[in-house]
Amino acid sequence: MTAHAKLPNPPISDPVSDLPVVPYEKLEEIFEDIRKHPVYDHEIHGCLNCGICTATCPSAQYYDYSPREIVQLLWTENLEGIYDAMQEKIWACAQCYTCAARCPFENSPGGLVMIMREVAIKHELPSVKEVLRPFSRVLLKVVSTGNQLAPNMITKEAFPDWGPNVAKVDAPLMLLRKAIPMPTMHTLDTAWEVNLKTSVELYTIWEATGVLKQLESVDENLFDVVSDVMEEKRDEWEEWLEDNEDEDDD
Amino acid sequence: MTTTSNPVPGAKGAYNGFGADWTPTKLTDTEAKRATGWVEAKIDKRFLLTGRDRKDDVRDIMWQLEKDGEIKVHRVADHNEPVIAKTLYGWDKKIPTNNLWHHKSCGQCGNIPGYPSSVLWIQNQLGIQYLDETDQTSCTAWNYHGSGIGNVVSLAAVFLRNFHQAYVSAKAHGLPEGTYYPLVHCGTSFGNYKEIRGFLLHSAELRDEVKKILAKLGRLVDGKLLIPEEVVHYSEWLHVMRQRIADRQTIDVSNIRATVHPACHVYKMVPEDVIYDDTVLDGNRVAVTTGLLQTLGTQVIDYSTWYDCCGFGFRHIIGEREFTRSFAIDRKIKVAVEEARSDVMIGHDTGCITTLDKNQWIGKAVDKVYALPVMADCQFAALTMGAHPYKLAQLHWHASPFEGLLEKMGIDWEKAKAEFVSYLDEVKAGRIETLYDPKRAITSGPGYVKPPKALQGA
Amino acid sequence: MSDKPILIVGGGPAGLSAAHAAAASGRKAVIVEKADRLGGAPILQGYAKLVPSHEWAKDAIGGMVARVQANPNVTVLTGAEVQAFDGAPGAFVATLKDGRKLEVDAAILATGFTHFDSLNKPEWGFGTYPDVVTTVQVEQMISSGAGIRCPSDGRVPDRVAILLCVGSRDRQIGREWCSKICCTVSANIAMEIRELSPKTNVYIYYMDIRTFGLLEGDYYWKSQEEAKVKYIKARIAEVTSDGNRLVVKGEDTLVKRPITIPFDMVVHAIGMDPNVDNMTLSAVFGVGLNRYGYIDKATTYAHLAETNRPGVYVCGAATGPETIDDSIAQGQAAALAALTGAGVPMLKAAE
Known part of the structure; x- marks a missing residue:
């Protein structure tokens, strides 16, 4: 049993369900957002239904997921099927892009899945929060530091199935980090030491590209934490700039 | 019959x-x-595919846009000492070999630190100039592929911000702009950057959006977007340097049976840009890593799930662990051990190495004990050149049992481990050995040390 | 119209047919053939039994060769290539590579195709595993009398997979056409394998089956009903090996499950590429190529065989994937066009 199976059932067109049917206009709106995505036309051109994508798909081996089905639903504009797939199936994709490398029509089912994930987030579909919950640590890290993984995230509590020891030499984590011969990596909170200006520049990118808005819609608490960190770092940077204004002789 | x-x-x-x-x-x-x-x-191999009329090379658009004054191309210049490699369709790809800007991988640095340190150590051995600095973010594509948070514009802005910094970084040390050329450590960054470069070159709208953001950051060159001539993965650098590496090899590995796990984002994304070399498996498989191992004299063994991914899945490694470990064990590790009787599995990407290495332990719970060492090509190459397995290749972070492999290579790992443990006392006392002068790592802001006046403005 | 001979470039089914038609109507014809003998792909590449007649290629095409060779109106120049082609309709001069010059009235390009080189799809194992072969190689196994054997060790295979659309219908490698003949040829080969080696099971992996027209009954249906050939709607993703047998990964799209299946031999049904020499031919004869790289036809309906250069005609697989029997028909059409000066306005004005 996978985590997918535990998700709530999508409330569409089920004759025995009490849940309200999703209005057709809503389904159209979702599809429009997919179709208008800047790279949609780049990722889909048609379909020969040859199945080479599903043949080579790692997720199709373990889940009720088929990239060919995703392409077929989108190409035939099967609005209910698209909505249904956006509940669970799109989250089964492992994003390896083998499908795209093989497709004789040069479609990218993996790329289409990414578009559908973006749109699922935009529409705050019920599955999204559930699916992204375990990912929040990564989200926090990447948005606030520009690093996606940090040494202090790899703990035996977080990864009990990785064995009892994070490293085969028993020593405090920071000591082991300092024994790495690259000075940029003597860190715990980030994978490498990140320049203060770099983080501040990154925040500008997040703001300008709507990423913070996305984050707010999937996890408000996380958004608040990130906002605090951002403010702190920006203040720090401003302070440094003020302190160093006089010295700057350029 | x-x-x-x-x-x-x-x-x-x-x-x-x-x-x-x-x-x-x-x-x-x-x-x-x-x-x-x-x-x-044989008919002349890939003869018909070398013609530009059949497949578009995105670099043609790039040169046109530069001619039209729309973008500036960061070239692989003479001082980067490029070596030409052939890609899938026989096109040329310029691989810079010197004056490199290390674009690190968050997964490697956070989890498999011996991965980048081996690359830098090999470059020290070969006298290669480089910069490892703090002004860089990850590509943020692991997060995007895992969560759907992010978008083409954010990925493109992050990409060009990092590559712009690579371009201007040398100024901080009094060297001219464009001295360093970015060398991308992570396979996902590599695939993502190439894909985004394609989107940028094809879409004027995307360029406009990204340009506005980079202008705000002061990250344009002459008011234009800076696009790299080539996006280069470190494994490509290893590939073109493989003979020079083998020339400095001190450990014989001809008795080692290695399986290669090629990374999806390295060779399946933007496949026309991937190195295929007629001297490596007749050019029928991606050349990087396999070419290096063969040059080092290793036996490279084929296996039936060679094309399969590792099971990383981006969000699966975090939230669908059962899938990740089942796939890693059943479709890769088990096959490499039982079918190929492999001594080691060698990869060239962050997520794959992590997945294949860390997920073996849990196999014990279901009687699937395969004990296959997993490491990156650069770590293996560094070992054959005499790198210290703990201090430099940092193998103690690996969960898979590499000790038997070291024995087979004639390396006394117990002695090496003892040396490392006593080195930890030195570290504790502040006597830390590094691959380069730590002051060089900071190029602006707090901690930056300006170069002597004489060198400024050069 | 002059009484100079008609130049025919290429001595395969289309060229042989054109030469015979021209000569039969009393005109002289010169065949210039690059190879050392006539017959084209069916002979040079050792085809076995042809579709739809089931005649051996050597007998069927060999008969056409003999007919032309015996005709006093036809001059055959083998091992020869045209290097330059100048002049105007009725007064062309063809210069051969060895310096010989031919004064001709018109030219017919019957230059054929080149088989797709399977090395260009490395993930399907050709060039990596000896037991991955092409349809042409299977034709040769049959026509040479070698029988169906795995090249690696000579064993008779238990299970053979034929993969359709290798080098066809594939944008990844810039081939956005159907090669037209491979479905029927593969059904034919499958039946031949079953006849030669009844213990061998044959599976055909397809995207669509295009045994057009009457070939449906004689090949698609018959191969199932009588030879028990199995058809699976699946495009294979990769061919690998577990050290003993080949391993094939696909999705049975009708059953909707990914499948991994062992095979002893995998056959690539290779498609028809434009002749590798088409760029040269285009420059020498001043004829255009279409966007796929085949020789372009000037009109679709008025005259079958016209190119964009008056007095230069084209027929057979030079214009796109084509069957042998249609190539023969087009050869006759091209001869008629050349005899009547089709599409040559100057001639009409003079009459």
């Missing part, structure tokens, strides 16, 4: 050892030979 007692004319075609089950046609012996002879003589 296997009667060979009655050989007939024409039975001695291209296929040796064949009998004759069939009444022959009226072809004479010579005619039959001529008929099958061509099979042995």
